[in-house]
Amino acid sequence: MIKTILFDFGDVFLNLNKKATILELQKLGLQEFTPEMLQLNNQYEKGEISSKMFIEFYKTQLPNATHQQLIDSWNSILLDFPEYRLAFLKKLSASKKYQLLLLSNTNQLHIDWVEKHIKVYEQFKNCFDVFYLSHEIQLRKPDTEVFRFILQTHELNANETLFIDDTFENTEAAKRLGFHTWNLNPKEDDITELFTKYSHLL
Structure with missing residues (x-):
């Protein structure tokens, strides 16, 4: 029982739209999530790194993107x-x-x-x-x-x-x-x- x-x-x-985040990041120049990125994403989900550190990492990968574009892309999964x-x-x-x-x-x-x-x-x-x-x-x-x-x-x-x-x-x-x-x-x-x-x- x-x-x-x-x-x-x-x-x-x-x-959710689980494909949205990668599609939005690809518009900003990302090819795909690398193993390093997937590990970082998991660390972020476990609260092991801050939002600031998380976004700053992606900024190093996508230097032409703004912080807000990265945040909006990350949140695009949410409907x-x-x-x-x-x-x-x-x-x-x-x-x-x-x-x-x-x-x-x-x-x-x-x-x-x-x-x-x-x-x-x-x-x-x-x-x-x-x-x-x-x-x-x-x-x-x-x-x-x-x-x-x-x-x-x-x-x-x-x-x-x-x-x-x-x-x-x-x-x-x-x-x-x-x-x-x-x-x-x-x-x-x-x-x-x-x-x-x-x-x-x-």
């Missing part, structure tokens, strides 16, 4: 938050049937954008018992450590926890620890279908 639901944020509640998903979450939260947790791989620039442009963000956060952002806890999916952190911090049994994420490697990592998982496909699934598609668990 599920007692806790652990949600991802992007492409579960907040719509909108349909309010019907918030209504679903509010109803779920009000039921008090489950402990609701959020675990998102994100970074300060993305959250700054969300706080400015997604008017329902505070209402969204208030629906959760705890709200974990990777750059604040310095842990990111799919690393085993972050799932063990969730289990230990909240004294959870993995087999009583449902983890919902759109990234396959994240749900697979959780599944190996015993979580129930839903690898949500944003092109085919919607979080509001939770009780239709997972009624056997819930």
Whole structure:
């Protein structure tokens, strides 16, 4: 029996365009993300470097781009938050049937954008018992450590926890620890279908 639901944020509640960032950076002259850049991106998601250091690194790679162009390109992945998903979450939260947790791989620039442009963000956060952002806890999916952190911090049994994420490697990592998982496909699934598609668990 599920007692806790652990949600991802992007492409579960907040719509994303995951191809946008690289396309926008290519307009500024970037060919592709190098291994060094991918490592830096992960460090930034874990809060190991500041936004200033992050943007200054990309400025060395794209010297003709302005800081604002780099920030806008980085944030171009972020789209909108349909309010019907918030209504679903509010109803779920009000039921008090489950402990609701959020675990998102994100970074300060993305959250700054969300706080400015997604008017329902505070209402969204208030629906959760705890709200974990990777750059604040310095842990990111799919690393085993972050799932063990969730289990230990909240004294959870993995087999009583449902983890919902759109990234396959994240749900697979959780599944190996015993979580129930839903690898949500944003092109085919919607979080509001939770009780239709997972009624056997819930």
